[in-house]
Amino acid sequence: MSPIQLAVDALSLGGQFALIALGIGLIFGVMRMINFAHGDLITFGAYALVVPSAADMAVPFVGAWSAWFLIPSTLGIVMLATLAGERVAFRPLRRRHADGTSLLISSFAVGYLIQSVILFVHTGRPKSVSIFPGLTRHLEIASVRVSLIDVVTILVTIALLLVVLTFLRFTRAGLHLRAASEDFSMAKLLGVRADRVIFVAFGISGLLAGVVSLLYVAKTGVLDSRMGVPLAIAGFVGTVIGGMGNLAGAVAGGLFLGIASTLLQALLPEALRPARDAFVYGLVIVILLVRPGGLFVPRNAAVRI
Amino acid sequence: MSTLLQVESLGVRYGSIPAVRDITFYVDAGEAVCFVGPNGAGKSTTVLTVAGLLAPHTGHIRFDGRAIDGTSAEDIAQLGVSLVPEGRRIFSRLTVGENLKLAKSLRPGSAAATRLLDRVLELFPILRERYDGYAGLLSGGEQQQLAIARALLTQPRLLIVDEPSLGLAPKYVDLVFAAFAHLRAENMTLLIVEQSIRRALAFADRVYLLRSGAIVRHGRAADLRGDADFESAYFGGAATP
Ligand SMILES: Nc1ncnc2c1ncn2[C@@H]1O[C@H](COP(=O)(O)OP(=O)(O)O)[C@@H](O)[C@H]1O
Ligand SMILES: [Mg+2]
Numbered sequence: 001m002s003p004i005q006l007a008v009d010a011l012s013l014g015g016q017f018a019l020i021a022l023g024i025g026l027i028f029g030v031m032r033m034i035n036f037a038h039g040d041l042i043t044f045g046a047y048a049l050v051v052p053s054a055a056d057m058a059v060p061f062v063g064a065w066s067a068w069f070l071i072p073s074t075l076g077i078v079m080l081a082t083l084a085g086e087r088v089a090f091r092p093l094r095r096r097h098a099d100g101t102s103l104l105i106s107s108f109a110v111g112y113l114i115q116s117v118i119l120f121v122h123t124g125r126p127k128s129v130s131i132f133p134g135l136t137r138h139l140e141i142a143s144v145r146v147s148l149i150d151v152v153t154i155l156v157t158i159a160l161l162l163v164v165l166t167f168l169r170f171t172r173a174g175l176h177l178r179a180a181s182e183d184f185s186m187a188k189l190l191g192v193r194a195d196r197v198i199f200v201a202f203g204i205s206g207l208l209a210g211v212v213s214l215l216y217v218a219k220t221g222v223l224d225s226r227m228g229v230p231l232a233i234a235g236f237v238g239t240v241i242g243g244m245g246n247l248a249g250a251v252a253g254g255l256f257l258g259i260a261s262t263l264l265q266a267l268l269p270e271a272l273r274p275a276r277d278a279f280v281y282g283l284v285i286v287i288l289l290v291r292p293g294g295l296f297v298p299r300n301a302a303v304r305i
Numbered sequence: 306m307s308t309l310l311q312v313e314s315l316g317v318r319y320g321s322i323p324a325v326r327d328i329t330f331y332v333d334a335g336e337a338v339c340f341v342g343p344n345g346a347g348k349s350t351t352v353l354t355v356a357g358l359l360a361p362h363t364g365h366i367r368f369d370g371r372a373i374d375g376t377s378a379e380d381i382a383q384l385g386v387s388l389v390p391e392g393r394r395i396f397s398r399l400t401v402g403e404n405l406k407l408a409k410s411l412r413p414g415s416a417a418a419t420r421l422l423d424r425v426l427e428l429f430p431i432l433r434e435r436y437d438g439y440a441g442l443l444s445g446g447e448q449q450q451l452a453i454a455r456a457l458l459t460q461p462r463l464l465i466v467d468e469p470s471l472g473l474a475p476k477y478v479d480l481v482f483a484a485f486a487h488l489r490a491e492n493m494t495l496l497i498v499e500q501s502i503r504r505a506l507a508f509a510d511r512v513y514l515l516r517s518g519a520i521v522r523h524g525r526a527a528d529l530r531g532d533a534d535f536e537s538a539y540f541g542g543a544a545t546p
Contacts, residue, residue: 188358
């Protein structure tokens with residue numbers, strides 16, 4: 001494989017992980033909760049592309065529409081599902097001052113609920129669906145072949161990260177979100193509306209999940225009720241190695257994880273490749289042993305009380 | 306003078322452990338009131354409960370005649386109570402300007418908002434110099450000024466400050482109390498938690514002495530100044546009022 005191909009692969013996977021890690025990190029910031037349902041919301045968005053049915057042949061539903069409708073519909077559906085989850089599963093717990101563990105369990109419940117409903121409606125057999133068939137082409141750049149979808153994934157990731165970071169940096173809602181991520185009760189003392197901040201965090205997180213649904217299906221063409229689980233784990237690990245509660249760190253952590261996986265896949269001897277994830281997660285353990293606060297947090301950063 | 310804050314028989318618990326038992330006090334509009342008392346007396350617990358971050362176990366809190374026990378912290382802030390909590394709690398990852406903008410209750414960029422910001426920055430000129438720097442890089446004294454400035458930008462009718470002088474160099478303590486004196490002259494109502502009895506008596510109209518979760522003495526500062534009993538009550542000599 002040429003270095004350029006390798007770089008494109010690595011950045012495309014890393015970009016996807018970065019979007020997932022940011023989606024999880026945004027919610028962690030304001031709720032101090034890891035939303036394990038994030039991966040299943042990605043699955044939910046992917047399944048919205050086909051008509052609900054137990055038949056093996058998937059009939060495109062949203063997936064049959066033109067991109068102008070397909071993209072906003074999928075994003076809207078995942079955002080709504082994410083916000084509904086917050087409303088039904090998390091807000092009542094927050095009102096009762098539930099601790100982080102209850103919220104975490106609740107997020108597992110939401111995730112399993114989504115998986116079970118999909119399993120019930122669509123059966124457990126993977127389905128195939130094709131969206132944006134034009135993107136599966138390969139580009140030939142200076143006699144190097146790279147797949148168009150990977151290039152698009154990288155560009156979409158960059159654009160989306162810029163949009164989200166600009167929103168956080170320059171809007172009032174973004175300022176409220178950053179403040180609440182640092183010290184939620186202090187933000188409340190200043191009159192910042194908790195529900196509004198959490199709504200915004202879940203909304204953006206849902207948007208990011210929806211984008212990953214589309215990118216993932218466009219690349220693989222496969223639907224599977226458990227497809228979101230490894231994605232959520234990758235995103236979660238990304239936020240941890242980036243330093244929990246640090247959004248730029250989450251992005252960097254996700255990117256790092258995707259790049260490390262791709263490089264190991266390419267560089268490990270043939271016989272060891274099936275054990276790639278063992279190497280990746282072994283590396284994660286080593287990183288956390290050396291830097292428990294995350295890769296991108298200064299080792300001697302003062303603990304805030 | 307009308308009563309702005311009225312707290313009756315307040316009891317607060319952490320889990321099943323009572324931190325504050327049966328506290329009754331009031332603050333009149335335009336008054337400066339100080340809470341004094343040793344560590345663990347329940348001063349912070351009381352003000353956090355007034356601000357809505359802790360729920361009362363028993364008792365009633367009224368602000369401007371309206372019951373606010375059970376009201377959320379954000380709503381209490383909107384009603385005009387601003388608490389600068391112990392430890393200042395500035396947002397260190399935001400800039401000084403962002404910390405201030407966060408609190409601005411007025412429409413950002415409006416003439417009134419600019420005037421308000423100018424007035425507050427006049428009180429704490431250092432913040433103007435540090436406006437674009439990260440708040441986490443400020444010294445303790447500067448952070449305290451930022452915390453108070455930020456609270457003022459919510460345009461409170463009652464400003465509560467929990468231990469403003471904790472860990473500050475004397476020159477900053479003087480600066481902060483000079484700012485309080487200025488606010489007082491503008492008729493701001495103040496409730497200040499202060500460790501130093503001497504400073505509390507010099508500054509306040511009235512003083513409450515808390516110990517072990519109860520008010521053990523209170524009175525007009527002018528009356529308590531020469532009172533030897535008062536100081537011994539602080540240190541536990543005479544616990545009964
Ligand atoms: N978060 C907490 N959890 C449990 N107990 C607490 C907590 N905060 C304070 N306390 C206890 O409540 C009592 C009053 O504390 P506090 O209100 O902080 O006193 P003060 O501000 O007068 O020093 C103390 O006994 C303290 O140990
Ligand atoms: Mg205290």
